[in-house]
Amino acid sequence: DSGVTQTPKHLITATGQRVTLRCSPRSGDLSVYWYQQSLDQGLQFLIQYYNGEERAKGNILERFSAQQFPDLHSELNLSSLELGDSALYFCASSKTERAYGYTFGSGTRLTVV
């Protein structure tokens, strides 16, 4: 157990739908990161939050949004889902804003049918 908790582990939904992925960081970590892993794109950075504020943004689609709440957990919202959004979504956390090495959760596998 890495200490980073992601729920749900698996999610199957239809095209056009909206889902929310949840991440609880390790105790004491202030940064949360979201990554998408797919066979064709590999591991892609989506977004970083630090202590509730957005810190860095990657190639995140406009249909996707995220936030970090006062208790430091984070949610990734994916809307108007397409078949190509099927992927493994990872959350990671770290104590600082910098990438000194962070801890990943076990991921949420999203299947869009």
Place this chain on the structure above:
Amino acid sequence: AQSVTQLDSQVPVFEEAPVELRCNYSSSVSVYLFWYVQYPNQGLQLLLKYLSGSTLVKGINGFEAEFNKSQTSFHLRKPSVHISDTAEYFCAVSEHNQGGKLIFGQGTELSVKP
């Protein structure tokens, strides 16, 4: 633009043999370098990292890597592999001015055979 290239997509090797997984990066600024391992159906685990100082870094499970700034490389090595080392290995780079963002390579699948 920042990018990471893992030169081998698959590396088959026999148990107890040495292995090297190659990683090259491109960046115009100073970087931090990382190797992560992903076992089947699991998240990524940090193997080792280079932040500054000695260019030879040692990590978990007997792995080590050497940062070569002139060749912009960060190759991962292990002198003797075990069956349990079978996994996907990812090299990653973070630029000093990019906060916490990591750019990952496409991964190298290490397959250790008995």
